[in-house]
């Protein structure tokens with residue numbers, strides 16, 4: 001069996017990945033979301049809680065990983081993000097494999113992965129869509145959410161492949177200007193991929 005066409009979705013922080021992924025879901029495309037997987041892993045009973053309590057005991061509260069405490073720890077120690085990733089990424093990878101197994105009969109699936117190029121996940125994709133926006137738009141969007149300080153945003157940006165490099169490596173690029181324009185481009189891309197890979 002051929003299996004579904006795997007479209008990877010990535011883009012730097014605040015570029016519109018989650019919003020674009022939702023538009024694919026609204027078109028009936030099965031979507032796997034790496035950030036949502038991390039949320040489940042951090043929740044009470046999640047598989048990341050025990051291993052993270054061993055290295056970041058202060059980040060655990062009521063049996064779950066507390067993101068605010070975790071971010072405070074990350075801000076204080078430059079190596080902490082890498083230690084965190086060494087625990088979290090293999091668990092995320094296992095969840096992705098389970099999703100692929102569960103959707104073997106779909107024609108097209110979307111994998112929303114913030115660190116797609118950085119972790120080599122592009123090798124598992126048939127094509128990659130990069131979402132982008134102007135740097136001032138990106139910064140304003142992230143800070144408007146009020147979940148990150150400028151320092152935390154800088155730390156995350158330093159860990160991510162630059163937007164220009166992502167666009168250069170992409171098979172498809174969508175600039176997330178408005179919801180309606182993005183929806184139209186998503187519909188067009190789905191039609192193109194379906195016609196090419198039918």
Ligand SMILES: CC(C)(COP(=O)(O)OP(=O)(O)OC[C@H]1O[C@@H](n2cnc3c(N)ncnc32)[C@H](O)[C@@H]1O)[C@@H](O)C(=O)NCCC(=O)NCCS
Pocket residue numbers: 011012013014034035038067070071081084085088089092113114115147148156157159160
């Ligand atoms: C750093 C943390 C605590 C920030 O939590 P918070 O709830 O504020 O933000 P959220 O999880 O929604 O992430 C927001 C965005 O930050 C970026 N981001 C998150 N983790 C990373 C990372 N390790 N490297 C680079 N960018 C990242 C992504 O663009 C992501 O979409 C959290 O993202 C985390 O625990 N990250 C480590 C796990 C990881 O690498 N996740 C990335 C997807 S596998």
Ligand SMILES: Nc1ncnc2c1ncn2[C@@H]1O[C@H](COP(=O)(O)OP(=O)(O)OP(=O)(O)O)[C@@H](O)[C@H]1O
Pocket residue numbers: 011012013014015016017018019020035114141176177178179182
């Ligand atoms: N197509 C769009 N048109 C207009 N605004 C958008 C669009 N997509 C996203 N935005 C705005 O940008 C903000 C960030 O979008 P979203 O959460 O989808 O980005 P993200 O790339 O998933 O972010 P993160 O990397 O932090 O998870 C949203 O709150 C929304 O206001």
